[in-house]
Amino acid sequence: MKYYVADSYKHMTRVGEPIKKNGKLYTVVEGTCDRCGGTGIFACRVENGHPVPHPAYGGVCLQCGGEGKIQKTVRLYTETQHAAAQRAKETARVRREKQAEERRKERQATAFTRWLERNGFDEDGYTYLIFGNTYPIKDELKAAGCKFSQELKWHGPAAVDVPEDCYVERIHWSDVYSWNADAFDMWRTEEGNKFLDDIFSKNTLGQYVGEVGERLRNIPVIFEKVITFEGKYGTAQVYRFNYEGAQLSWFTEVHKDLEEGAEYTLSGTVKEHKVYGNVKTTYLNRCIIK
């Protein structure tokens, strides 16, 4: 009959005949000492590949007594017992792996839910983007649990009542992001970038005029209004004009007496194109108004 030792002693050599004790079989196994690696030396360090004996205990390995080999008396199993032990071991391994996988999935699910919550999405993964002139209602948005981010601007997990110059659109996280479960993180996708570009330009009013750096010469504009504020170097004002439906703004410290609703001829250099509120605004400098 063939007998087996436990896997951990498989690599060792059996010595002598099996021993019977209390109805169980044992054998003596012999193998290289795992503490000294077979050298028999209790080393304090290794020099040029050779162990240097430690001054304590005469430098003799405590486990093998300097023999370099160890012997152990271990159980012997029948083929049936051995196979059952192997199966039990395999079952335990599978169970451990399954539990680890479940814990990993749980952690990922938690990370995902937290991401949604932290980033202003509801539990189904939706958020309401708020476009338009949001500045005047920013405190109300904040109070309603909305968040502001560079990517999504103002948005929140629940629909909010907004004034007429604002609009709300519901989007799903998967419109913009891809969830990388292994990294526990969201990535903005190429499609997501395009989706955001489209949705923001769709919800922005007006048109830009000219190119940055271009000199607009003698264009007919209607003066809409002036906003005066205290700047770094005294009083400054922003004059706002309408040119064929496009919004133009001029920041200046120069004071002009202009009549609201009246037509003027304007020359100016395009400094910047920027969305103000929800309106594409062309910012000018070096303006001459006639």
Ligand SMILES: [Zn+2]
């Ligand atoms: Zn040893």
